[in-house]
Amino acid sequence: MSTRNDDIIARMLHHRASTLDGGEPVPAPIAMASVYMLPGTIDVPHQYGRFSNPTWDALEESLSILEDAESVAFPSGMAAIASVFTAHLSAGDRVLLPSDGYWTTRAYAEKYIRPHGIEIDYCPTGEYGARDLSGFAMVYIETPSNPGLDICDIAEIAARAKSAGALVVVDNTTMTPLGQRPLDLGADIVLASDTKHVSGHSDVLSGHIASRNSALIGPIREWRKFFGAIPSPFDTWLVYRGLKTLDVRFDRMCATAETIANRLADHPKIAAIRFPGLETHPAHALARRQMTRFGSVLGLTFSDAATAERFIAESRFIVPATSFGGVHTSAERRARWGDQVAEGYVRLSIGCEPADALWSDFASVLNAL
Ligand SMILES: Cc1ncc(COP(=O)(O)O)c(C=O)c1O
Structure with missing residues (x-):
């Protein structure tokens, strides 16, 4: 019998073809464009290269099927992580980070998030289950953690964190949505470095964010547009191509x-x-x-x-x-x-x-x- 993952993979592989007319290319083309035709009105799908791009759309449609959630592509995992912190934390907030997770997440938070009046606390991944989560605006999980491969219970932590009023963010880089589905387990936001398995060929940096809550994913998309941390169309296409064989x-x-x-x-x-x-x-x-x-x-x-x-x-x-x-x-x-x-x-x-x-x-x- 086909599993949920089987169904997701088959739908992801056939999604684009199901939208095409005769004569159109089956794979998405690489749209190298910084400007788009805007005669008279700006009410068109693409206006300017920092706002949107048809190749991003192709990748994001695939990622959205994979995550079963709206997805936004980034030029690296760190750009995705930076967008979550910047869009969803403000002065006076407390965030819980794994003390044993990917080190640049901590380094970025210490250097660029703490100075904005945001308190940062740490917990080893294996001890999240015993940690009091009250008072946090964001509980950030990385399981299995990189590099120690410690594991914590996403569903249990998400339930406690959410009842304490925190946003739950999971870095799912080590597993991909095919190995673990944090949004199904109660996380609000999932993110990943797609530099790893998703692109898979060690030739491109990439990342993405996904959420089923439009109030959470909207500000992330807007952050990308205003900040300009955008993936190149060619890099995006490499990730889109790699994703098909994930x-x-x-x-x-x-x-x-x-x-x-x-x-x-x-x-x-x-x-x-x-x-x-x-x-x-x-x-x-x-x-x-x-x-x-x-x-x-x-x-x-x-x-x-x-x-x-x-x-x-x-x-x-x-x-x-x-x-x-x-x-x-x-x-x-x-x-x-x-x-x-x-x-x-x-x-x-x-x-x-x-x-x-x-x-x-x-x-x-x-x-x-
Ligand atoms: C768990 C984890 N998250 C995020 C990142 C950052 O990703 P990138 O190097 O694509 O910016 C990495 C990179 O190694 C990672 O291992």
């Missing part, structure tokens, strides 16, 4: 990640492994309930930094790079950026390579460490 890529990557995680779990050269799909993950039961897949990112702890670096350098099929969610397996030692993880902690992003090719590469490198 399901097959993500499915393959998550399945391979699970296979590799199970094989690595008992390896003597690895001191600890973090993966939501393993029973050793402290929130494995919650991951099973809340996520439809366990993701494609693993956390591996080696005895020290040098051993971790050797694992990355000597593996034939690991690209030594930051970021995750690309078709090539990649990895990096996150302590080099100052993340609060062990010196030997490696964030390993599994790509679309066949699982056995990856495993024989990893196994031979690990055995020689």
Whole structure:
């Protein structure tokens, strides 16, 4: 029987064709335009390139089907995050951020949000469940967190935060809407860096925001128009193109990640492994309930930094790079950026390579460490 995700994916793939007349291109064209014809009236679909663009429309229509919510595209995940803070926080508000989430979110909030009279509090992702949420204007969640892959219960936190009067925002970058659906679990706003899985080919930066509440998504769209943090038509088209294969890529990557995680779990050269799909993950039961897949990112702890670096350098099929969610397996030692993880902690992003090719590469490198 077809699942909700199956239906969403099929509708997303066929949406544009269902609107076309004979002779029109099946894929959306790239509309390189800063100005549009405005003879006499401005009451037309497109007026000026900072306000709207037909290629943005194509991507946003696809994202809106995927999220089952109105979506706004941004030129990066950080532009999306900045828009949420700027459009929905004001002087005197308090916001709760994860202390172990993507570090630039905290750095941005400290540098550009706090000076506007907004109080910022922090909580480790794994402790959100025990945190008193009263008094917050916004509760911001990132689960599984990057890089530590800690998990919190979106539905439980959203219910408590909303009854305390807070807006609930979820950064869903690590899972995509195909792996976890925060809006279905009660979040008000979901956002993501589409630089990762959604575009998927490590050739473009991108992000989006989605919400089912027009009073929340309207100011986000307006912020983009006034601030000018707009995606280029070509970059937008790359994301639109990548999105069509998200399901097959993500499915393959998550399945391979699970296979590799199970094989690595008992390896003597690895001191600890973090993966939501393993029973050793402290929130494995919650991951099973809340996520439809366990993701494609693993956390591996080696005895020290040098051993971790050797694992990355000597593996034939690991690209030594930051970021995750690309078709090539990649990895990096996150302590080099100052993340609060062990010196030997490696964030390993599994790509679309066949699982056995990856495993024989990893196994031979690990055995020689
Ligand atoms: C969880 C998370 N959110 C947001 C971002 C920011 O996205 P971008 O690099 O596209 O601005 C990242 C980037 O790594 C991320 O990992």
